[in-house]
Amino acid sequence: MEQKKLTDEGVAKLKAPTDQQFQNHFDKHVPGLVLRVSAKGRKTWVAQYYTRSTRKEDGKPITIVTSKSLGLYPILKVKEARDKARLFLADPKKALSEAKALAEEKMRVEEKALAEAKARGPSFKEVAENFVKRHVETKGLRTKADIERLLAKCVYPKWGDKPFRDIKRSEVADLLDQIQDKHGARQADVVLAIIRKTMNWYTTRNDDYTSPVARGMHRSNSTDHKRKRILNYDEIKALWTACDSMTDKTVFGAMVRVLLLTAQRREKVATMQWANLANGVWTIPTEAREKSNAGSLTLPQVVQDIIAAQPRLEDNPHVFPGRTPGRRRKSTDKTPPAPPAFNSFSKAKEAFDLLMLNELQKIAEARNDSAKLIFVAKVRTLLEANAAAKGREAKKELTRQLKQEWWTLHDLRRTAKSLMAKAGVLPHVSERVLGHSIKGVEGVYDRHSYDAEKADALQRLADLVDRIVNPPEDNVIALRR
Incomplete structure (x- = not known):
């Protein structure tokens, strides 16, 4: 050795x-x-x-x-x-x-800890993961990715290993306070909704558990987030003219007009495919667990003309195509990526806003409207400052101010609803044009398709927009925000 x-x-x-x-x-x-x-x-x-x-x-x-x-x-x-x-x-x-x-x-210590943990029940993370598996996934909720992201980001770092039954109301309030201080009241309310659903789901599976979440724990007033902004007639006219001024007239400008004339959601218009169109009728696809939509719409001739003017691409089925195939993002599973729909909304909207402001300024100057000129200057300043902003918080604040003053693409939907009312369309018809779910007894028992009524509503909308854009000399129309 x-x-x-x-x-x-x-x-x-x-x-x-x-x-x-x-x-x-x-x-x-x-x-x-x-x-x-x-x-x-x-x-x-x-x-x-x-x-x-x-x-x-x-x-x-x-x-x-x-x-x-x-x-x-x-x-x-x-x-x-x-x-x-x-x-x-x-x-x-x-x-x-x-x-x-x-x-x-x-x-002995490990066995004692295991026995105590078993007596206290599963951890919050164990219950939350089971909730996602047995409720969110089973029901096919489209918010699954957001739920998992917010749990991992905001909840698990604080409560991941904590026994689920030990979580008290004061701890829920403390967690929401921290989220509100760091990410804002809106995100705190979204996290609260996830926690509430998880705890309510756990309650349905246990005999002696009561959720600590109580009414009144939300951090913001939901009515404060409901926008009321619609475009007035001058803005509609400026918008229509700006569509012709866009360098890429065949995509974003055309899409903006279709949004206004159909009152549909941005995603539905952006993903419109040639296969969804036949004889002037647009059949809107419905995905699993998504919001209701208008189903099928007979489009006014002006909308059909806008769509017909779009070039057809052999390798892209969308009416409003996105990036070219060579610039498409590669898929993670190595399968060929699907041809993209238009998705450059932020960049295109920034350019479009400046063009529309120029048209709005011309209208204000022709009338010597000082109030409107001040409004145009204010919005232009916000747009330029937002484009030049570097810091995240500064850009967030400028975006908030801009949304208070200026319009968003979704505001076209609200504007179209208001215009249909002006044109004499009955509320229950315009609601079906927008694709809103009809509540109560009417939604259960009224199974009429309303195809003809929806077609008439869109034609009335198109006629009114045409009169706004090309008003008769002896007719003055006014619509206030």
Whole structure:
């Protein structure tokens, strides 16, 4: 048994044996300390000592070599291994007894903790993950990704390992306060809705659980978020003219006009496909778990003309196509990506807003309307400041101010609804044009398609927009915001 002076540098260079299962290297400084190197290169510190066997030879008890693992290299360096070996070899029996007692104590502590955890029930994360699996996924909710993202970002860092039943109302309030301070009242309310649904779901599956979430814990007033902005007649006229001024007239400008003349959601118009159109009728596809839509609409001739003017691309089925195939984002599963619909809304809207402001300024100057000129200057200043803003918070504040003063694409939907009312369209018809879900008894029992009524409503809308854009000289129309 050759002994050698083991050093960290020398141990690091030791190679795995090729002709045996393991090879022992005995330390010269501490007799009994062995470095065992396996055929796979694993290096283990071992303390070897002699113990008496129950077997006898020539009537005398025999001693056998026994090994005790001390740890792995390089976790345990040479010096630490020697210290640990000296301590163990000084009294192996005592060391083994103490190690056994420690192991038993550790097991008792773990078993006690496990029993207490079982008594308290699952952690919040365990319940939330089960909620996503058995409720969100089962029902095919389209908000699954947002729910998982907000749980991981806002809730799990605070409550992930906390027993679900131990969460108190004050802790819910504290969490919402932190989210509100950091991300705003709206996000706090969204997280509250997820927590409430999770706890209500858990309540339905347990006999003795009561949710700590109470009414009045939301952080914002929902009515404050309901926009009332519609475009007045001057703005509609400026918008219509700006559509002709767009460099890319065939896409964004045309899409803006279709949004106004059909009162449909942005996503539905942007993803319109040629296959959805036949004989002047647009059949709007419905995806699983999405909001209701208008179903099928007979389009006014002006909308049909706008659509017919769009170029058809062989490799893209959309009426308003997005980026060219060579610039498409690669898919994660290596399957060919679907041809894209138009998606450059922010960039196109920024350019369109400036063109529309120019047209609105011309209208104000022709009338010598000082109030409108001041409004145009204010919005232009906000647009330019927002475009030049660098910091996230500064841009967020400018965007908020801009939304208070200026219009968004979704405001065209509200404008179209108001224009249909002006044109004499009955509310229950215009609601069906917008694709809103009809509530109550009427929604349950009235199964009429309203195809003819919706077609008439869109034609009335188109006629009124035409009179706004090209008003008769003896007719003045006014619509206030």
